Amino acid sequence: MKKYRDMTKRGYFYRIFIGFYSLLVGMFTTIKYLLRPAVTLQYPRERWKMPERSRGRIGMVKDPETGESLCNACMICVKNCPAYCIWVLGETVQVPNPEDADKPKKKRVMSDYILDFRLCIFCGNCISVCPQGALCPVPEEYEWAQFDPDDLIFDAEMLMQSAKEPEIKR
Numbered sequence: 001m002k003k004y005r006d007m008t009k010r011g012y013f014y015r016i017f018i019g020f021y022s023l024l025v026g027m028f029t030t031i032k033y034l035l036r037p038a039v040t041l042q043y044p045r046e047r048w049k050m051p052e053r054s055r056g057r058i059g060m061v062k063d064p065e066t067g068e069s070l071c072n073a074c075m076i077c078v079k080n081c082p083a084y085c086i087w088v089l090g091e092t093v094q095v096p097n098p099e100d101a102d103k104p105k106k107k108r109v110m111s112d113y114i115l116d117f118r119l120c121i122f123c124g125n126c127i128s129v130c131p132q133g134a135l136c137p138v139p140e141e142y143e144w145a146q147f148d149p150d151d152l153i154f155d156a157e158m159l160m161q162s163a164k165e166p167e168i169k170r
């Protein structure tokens with residue numbers, strides 16, 4: 001209280017001087033940054049390119065020869081997911097045996113893969129533990145908010161789609 005009284009005693013002109021001084025300091029800061037290149041972007045017309053290792057949504061890797069998923073439904077990602085948001089359906093199928101045409105081989109394949117992005121915490125465990133390299137991050141896909149939360153449940157086909165440029169209403 002005493003300090004406040006001391007300040008008020010300093011008078012009318014002192015307070016005008018302090019007001020101008022603050023104004024000048026503020027204007028100096030504004031002018032200093034006005035002459036520098038802008039670090040902001042005109043979102044959504046402009047976007048930063050995401051870093052290569054950023055964690056966007058999880059995607060599935062396609063076999064370059066067959067176009068099918070590399071997943072063999074081993075369930076390792078399911079067991080290592082801390083959010084319990086992966087469900088994998090697998091089946092055993094017979095495939096031709098190049099060594100003996102009469103004895104087809106058995107092969108485990110994934111018949112569907114469900115990833116619930118409502119629960120996913122993007123820890124990347126599923127990608128790290130997959131022995132087939134069947135999962136990958138899709139760094140450029142980070143704008144996928146939905147009106148219906150159920151649209152965040154992805155199946156294998158959706159996971160295999162590469163990132164799309166989001167539609168912008170201008």
Ligand code: SF4
Nearest residue numbers: 081120121123124126
């Ligand atoms: S990123 Fe983590 S939480 Fe998300 S599906 Fe993979 S293991 Fe589960």
Ligand code: SF4
Nearest residue numbers: 071072074075077130
């Ligand atoms: S994605 Fe990988 S870890 Fe998960 S079930 Fe398929 S092969 Fe196994």
